[in-house]
Amino acid sequence: MDLTLLYRGPLSSCDYDCPYCPFAKRRDSTAQLRADRAALERFTGWAAGQREDRLSVLFTPWGEGLVRSWYRRAMVELSHHEHVARVAIQTNLSCRTEWLADADLDTLALWCTFHPGQTPYERFLGKTRELAERGVRFSVGVVGFPEHLEQARTLRRALPSEVYLWVNAAEGRTYTDEEAAAWTAVDPLFPYSRHPHRSAGLPCRTGSSVVSVDGEGTVRRCHFVRAELGNLYDGSWRAALAPRACPLTVCDCHIGYVHLETLPLYDVFAGGVLERIPAAPVHAVRTPIPGPP
Template sequence: MNLLMLYRGPLASCNYDCPYCPFAKRRDTPAQLREDRAALSRFVEWVVANPHGDTLSVLFTPWGEGLTRSWYRQALVRLSHLPHVERVAIQTNLAGRLAWTADADPERLALWATYHPGQTSRDRFLTACATLRRHGIRHSVGMVGLPEHHAEAVTMRDALPAQTYLWINAADGHVYSADEEARWTAVDPLFGYSVRPHASAGHECWAGETAISVNGDGLVRRCHFLPEAIGNLYDDTFRTALTARACPAASCDCHIGYVHLKRLGLHQVFAGGIAERIPAGPPPAWGAPGPHVRSAAAARTAPR
């Protein structure tokens, strides 16, 4: 089996104070950090043991910033050298030092990076991206599509190499006019998938079949957005629950969820880069119609 595992431990602290994030500038206590470190260690040992002989991919999706913690950096390096791990990735703001990436296998390590204007300078963020390129580390770059950040997004798109995908997440609570959507789509040809929720009730999803969400205690759910547990990683009870089934939620509005909705075909769009949010093949000319733009347009007009 090829299994994608989204892991989220107790860590909830972040060094940024983005106004749209509930974990801004939150600090974990020493006890909470020890708990997170122990939980991550247990998870890593399970992946190393690979009791079912699967091909695994791992995406760390911490509530806070993981790369400021040594145990996440060590876990990424260690897992990147395992032959049965196809990809290991983490969502990060790239605020920490990146020299450690030189110790990882660049064929397996990838970073899902987010640029937050006002929290770091553009030059500093671009320097971090250049470091990743120097070490051969696959990475995507993303921003939240706030109106006040559009000009910065255009500048960032121009500053990044053409082969680096810059994704835009629709801002929570913001309704985009047709003109606004077109402007953001000129930056990210796949913005059409993010701009509004996707109807999911009754539709089959790879989540719970070939992708799972794992908590620090080993509790396994189909995805981060469905509370029902389907078993536990460490007693193998999750294994028999891996099967195709329809989603019970009315809608799905987060990329790590709707990327698995079978009807959207995004496993093909992101083939080989689902964990790190990198589309397959070279991106289309930014701002010009291309196959991914047409896919996004189809998603906008499809029944929801």
């Protein structure tokens, strides 16, 4: 079967100090980093060795993974396996890019976030140019705070037209129609992020063809539903895979609601769901989007 794995190990440290992030400038101890490395290597070994499924893997660490050698190594290793359709990671792009020369770029992709105030604009833009020159699949995005709008506009103008620039609604922020229109001019798909999506009782691919895995190998349907389906390493999770409705009232994170079957996002991002790259250039949202729940 085609199976998507969202992996989040114990890493919870970052080299940036974003004021809206609980992991800003947080430092893991040496012991914590060793534990994260061991957990990731165990997961990578399982993913590389299994042959029952065609895998797509998205690393979603609480922090920045690519400044750690074991995440770069895992990305490169998994990219070379024929049964791995995609391996991607969410990153602030603060790492060097030379390591990408060892990866299979038909498989590897990056979901890159620009954090104004944490890195110089020109430095970040330079990194995206390095990715483009290397032929890396990537998307770029920002969090939709008012103070980020002008730099987001500048970045959109500077990026090649084929590079998608996404905008995440800031958590807990309510956007006026005027504010939403300004962000939609940057990212035509921003209306999907503007409001949380009602999800209670609605069909979702998580728990069936998409699962979340933590550093212990505990499998859940997604990062946001705590009920356990089993453990990756003893195989107990497989019997629990089944179509199921969402038990939560709303879903407000892209890595969650992108899998809702009531939204057309698998068509919008066909071939690029994990790295958040649309299948075709986006100009406007044509499908009606539900308002606030």
